[in-house]
Structures are given as C-alpha cells and as structure tokens.
Amino acid sequence: MSIYKILFFCTILCFQLSELNAQARFEFSETSHNFGEVLEGSEATHEFHFKNIGNTPLIIRHVRASCGCTTPYWTKDPIPPGKSGSITATYNSKNRPGNFNKSITITSNADEPNKVLSIKGQVIRHPNAIQNPTAAQMALTPLIKIEKQVYELGNVGLGQTIPIVVPIKNEGKSRLTIVNITASCKCVRLAASAKRIFQPGESATTEILFSPTSLGSMDQEVIIESTDLKHPKTSLTIKAAIMENLGDNSIIKNDKTIKF
Structure with missing residues (x-):
C-alpha cells in the first residue's frame, strides 16, 4: 500500500473519530422537583435549568409530558457549548386531588438522547x-x-x-x-x-x-x-x-x- 493511501485512510479515520467525539451534553442543576402541597385548581410551575457541557450545539427536538395535565415549555434555539437553557413544566391541578408524580422526557442530540425529568406533589382541596x-x-x-x-x-x-x-x-x-x-x-x-x-x-x-x-x-x-x-x-x-x-x-x- 502506498504512503498516499495510508495518509488517506488515516485522514478518514481521524475525521470519523472527531465526529464521534463531537457531542452535546446536558448538565442539570436538578432533575426532579417536589411541589409539596398544591391547591386544587391552581397551576404548579417549575423551571429546570441546564448547561451544555458538550463540545457541539445542543438541540432539543421535542419535550413530552407523561400526561395531558402537564404542559412543557423549553428553549427552542440551539444551545452552544458552555451556554444554558431551561425546561419549564406546568402541572394543572384542576379536578385532580391527591398525589401526583409525572415525568417529562426530553429528546435531543445530546449523548443521552432521551433525558427524563420528574415533578411530584400533593393536590389538596381549595379553601374557596x-x-x-x-x-x-x-x-x-x-x-x-x-x-x-x-x-x-x-x-x-x-x-x-x-x-x-x-x-x-x-x-x-x-x-x-x-x-x-x-x-x-x-x-x-x-x-x-x-x-x-x-x-x-x-x-x-x-x-x-x-x-x-x-x-x-x-x-x-x-x-x-x-x-x-x-x-x-x-x-x-x-x-x-x-x-x-x-x-x-x-x-x-x-x-x-x-x-x-
């Protein structure tokens, strides 16, 4: 094999290794939140903050809650390495007395493509x-x-x-x-x-x-x-x-x- 072919294959190999090492990565300050007592009829909202500690922009493709009672909002733009974003989860407690424990699944291009967050609490009767x-x-x-x-x-x-x-x-x-x-x-x-x-x-x-x-x-x-x-x-x-x-x-x- 000629030296040129060896150099060509080495270049291809280095490029592939570089692509494999280019990865976005979540670092959350917390992945679960306990609201404690929530008054029935209110909306309980919590914001999860994260940082991209990877070496390529982090792109959140979709955020899905485990039930229709929970509405997620998230940072839509790509998050560059070293920058921060957030996922906001809002739980609607109307007509839902008792304990709740819900999950929010994040689909992204991160090294962990499906990241799960959770919220929980207890809905108590509204004094009104x-x-x-x-x-x-x-x-x-x-x-x-x-x-x-x-x-x-x-x-x-x-x-x-x-x-x-x-x-x-x-x-x-x-x-x-x-x-x-x-x-x-x-x-x-x-x-x-x-x-x-x-x-x-x-x-x-x-x-x-x-x-x-x-x-x-x-x-x-x-x-x-x-x-x-x-x-x-x-x-x-x-x-x-x-x-x-x-x-x-x-x-x-x-x-x-x-x-x-």
Missing part, C-alpha cells in the same frame, strides 16, 4: 370550595389588596415576555395564597419563582409574565384567584401597544423588569 362559609370562617379569611390596578407598558414586541412586579398586601387574619392567574388572551402566567403565600399583614410582591400573542392595542383584564373568601377573584389591567418590531431602546430589547 367551602360552601356557605360560617361567620367565624369569614371573620378569619385572608384579604387580598392589589396595590396598583393598572399597568401601562407602552410599546411591546410581539411574542416577547415582560416580567411585571405586582405589589400585594394581605389585610386579613390568616395566610393568603395566590392560586392562579387567568386572562382571556392566554398571555399571562405567574413566574416560576413568583411569591404565592402572604402572611397576615404582609406586604410583598409577586411576579407576572406577560407574553402577547397578537398585534394591536391591548387593554387586558387579568384575574387573580386567591384564598380570600370574600373576594376569591380580583383583577388588574395591563395596557400595551403590541408591535411587530421594536428599536434598540424598547423595554423588551433591554430586557428590563417592569416595576410599579
């Missing part, structure tokens, strides 16, 4: 399910106060996400729990790290994520469901002009949290 509460129960109810009802965001980019910090006070005599938030636009949700529990007399903030899905002027009512027996549903309003493209000085491009 009390029929005809007694005078004593009403006297001890938590009382929610939204410190500001209208949030004017100005120009917002379509499909982007704005964190909105909302100040809340519990003026009642027992613990207040934020159960859920809803809107007809389906463009709001509680942040994964949002504060949900407020002790009697406590003033603090929770965080809402606003992700518009249609163009135009918006005057959107957002319903906040809580364990306040007198006012189980209260509201705030988000006003914004949803635009296709924004300049470099927009609140979205600068990725700033909106605080009031």
Whole structure:
C-alpha cells in the first residue's frame, strides 16, 4: 500500500473519530422537583435549568409530558457549548386531588438522547370550595389588596415576555395564597419563582409574565384567584401597544423588569 493511501485512510479515520467525539451534553442543576402541597385548581410551575457541557450545539427536538395535565415549555434555539437553557413544566391541578408524580422526557442530540425529568406533589382541596362559609370562617379569611390596578407598558414586541412586579398586601387574619392567574388572551402566567403565600399583614410582591400573542392595542383584564373568601377573584389591567418590531431602546430589547 502506498504512503498516499495510508495518509488517506488515516485522514478518514481521524475525521470519523472527531465526529464521534463531537457531542452535546446536558448538565442539570436538578432533575426532579417536589411541589409539596398544591391547591386544587391552581397551576404548579417549575423551571429546570441546564448547561451544555458538550463540545457541539445542543438541540432539543421535542419535550413530552407523561400526561395531558402537564404542559412543557423549553428553549427552542440551539444551545452552544458552555451556554444554558431551561425546561419549564406546568402541572394543572384542576379536578385532580391527591398525589401526583409525572415525568417529562426530553429528546435531543445530546449523548443521552432521551433525558427524563420528574415533578411530584400533593393536590389538596381549595379553601374557596367551602360552601356557605360560617361567620367565624369569614371573620378569619385572608384579604387580598392589589396595590396598583393598572399597568401601562407602552410599546411591546410581539411574542416577547415582560416580567411585571405586582405589589400585594394581605389585610386579613390568616395566610393568603395566590392560586392562579387567568386572562382571556392566554398571555399571562405567574413566574416560576413568583411569591404565592402572604402572611397576615404582609406586604410583598409577586411576579407576572406577560407574553402577547397578537398585534394591536391591548387593554387586558387579568384575574387573580386567591384564598380570600370574600373576594376569591380580583383583577388588574395591563395596557400595551403590541408591535411587530421594536428599536434598540424598547423595554423588551433591554430586557428590563417592569416595576410599579
């Protein structure tokens, strides 16, 4: 065999070995999460963070939950080596009392092509399910106060996400729990790290994520469901002009949290 053929085969072999060594790899900070007690009717959300510790971009092809009660969201763009991404799992506890243990399977080009995450917890009865509460129960109810009802965001980019910090006070005599938030636009949700529990007399903030899905002027009512027996549903309003493209000085491009 000539020296040229030997060099040719060596080159091919090196190329194949290089291809085999080029691999994306997950490194999760955690692969399971226990929500503990979850109020029936609420959505329990947790964000799993990971880093690509491989030497080629990590591409998540699909994320599948073990049941329709769990909705996953994930980083859609390729994650370069050394960069981070996330998988968010939301469990809908409506009409699902009792313990739950669900899995989320990630299909990707990583060295472990099928990675499994898990969430679990116990759904307990919603206190607002009390029929005809007694005078004593009403006297001890938590009382929610939204410190500001209208949030004017100005120009917002379509499909982007704005964190909105909302100040809340519990003026009642027992613990207040934020159960859920809803809107007809389906463009709001509680942040994964949002504060949900407020002790009697406590003033603090929770965080809402606003992700518009249609163009135009918006005057959107957002319903906040809580364990306040007198006012189980209260509201705030988000006003914004949803635009296709924004300049470099927009609140979205600068990725700033909106605080009031």
